[in-house]
Amino acid sequence: MSYLGYVVGAYGVFAAVLAWDLVVPRLQVRRELRLARQRAARQAATPVPTELTR
Amino acid sequence: MTAAARALLLRDLRLLWRRRGDAFQPALFALLVVVLFALAFGGDREALAPVAAPALWIAVLLAGLLALDTLFRGDADDGSLEQWLLAPVPLPWLVAVRTFMHWATTALPVLLATPFLAELLHLPPGQLGVLMASLALGTPVLSLLGAVVAALTVGMRRSGILVALLALPLYVPVLVFGAGSVAQASQGMDPAGALLLMAAGLVLAIVLAPLAAAAAIRISMG
């Protein structure tokens, strides 16, 4: 009985899950930094007044 | 502490009396599950009898799961839960009293209905005693573990499937020992071991679950 398919399948699943675990968090970090950049750009464009005016 | 317990019990009973119909909803749900089981098997007596006890256990478990929503929701909605946090009585004690009341009003009717439901599923004659014993020991544990889950999700609006997901791993040992004790009895072995384990679990749950649920309520409310 050839076990090749099973062994390939098992190691393939392992590789796929690890790849997911490697990529997704790094994408999350990049996303958070991008959002912070965009927020900073928005606030620089329309300066929020820090002094109260009457 | 006993005065607080009595006050809470009386209040719950009064509230329950005003919505008497609600008390039978878990029992009704268990009946529905039983009916669906029987229909799925085509009502075949030979096929139903061996699975009757496990099916009944599942019906009771699911009915309890549905009833979990009412454990703290009413008090969370009208602000009583915050009063609990401020009460001079220990919060775990209030949780324990409330859980006992909840078990008595939701699980006890289902327990009383079990012999009738067992007939619908053609439960073999000798198994009813062990089944009732396992349910009597198991349903309080389910209520106590469910109280922890309900306390964790008390603030949430639509927590439906999350409650089931959280409760299921915690319910596994209770279900396994409960249904397993009946299986043991049906094979001619002595179910006392499994039942004693469930009793021990019940004692542990009575002591620890209210503490965990109280901590969870503090987290959810704070």
Next chain:
Amino acid sequence: MNPLLRWFHQLGSPPTFDRFAARWAPWCHAGALVLLAWGTWLALFGVPADYQQGDSFRILFIHVPAAWMSMFVFGVMALYAAIAMVWHIKLCEILAMACAPVGAAFTVVTLATGSIWGKPMWGTWWDWDPRLTTELVLLFLYLGVMGLYHAIDDRRAAARAAGLLAIVGVALLPVIRYSVVWWNSLHQGQTIRMFGESSIDPSMVAPLWIMVGATKLWFAGSLLVRARADNLRRETGKDWVRRLAEGTR
């Protein structure tokens, strides 16, 4: 003050942790990849085929480390949650929640490889044997912690609630395992053992421990990256995040 203690305290500060995680995570993953490559090569080509199971037993070298990690990560998660709850350390909350997806991933690998290994061995894709059943319940516990963490809006309350669930889960895990083993012995009279009758050949030990080390190192790397992401999400709007984000363009 003791330098180690001071370093530990400083690590709790969000910008310091961000720098620490950004620096060390790639090294952890790189080291893990080296060990994985070495271990996999040995597992596939260095070890002779098993007397009874042929080549399918090579799946053991992923299945066993993944199973051990699924349990280990849950313990670590509960430990971080307990520390966070007792000493109110925000970083430990973040670390605890970062453990959950990694642990769930290892549990999925355990279940999948167990199923794939079971097909040539038992002739069926699934069997309710104690180990696989416990792994399945463990997966539900992980999903529950992750689900609870994402369902509550307030991040701190969410981490505390999910942490409490993790602690309850770790206390119940031995009970769950015992109940499933008991139930299995009831129905089958004997438990099916993954290793069969053959004892472990000495040549199998090295690849196994290499893979165990590799998965541990991988876990450390993933923990750092995920904690970094959560840390950034919580601190978003603060000055240091803004400076970091603008500096990276």
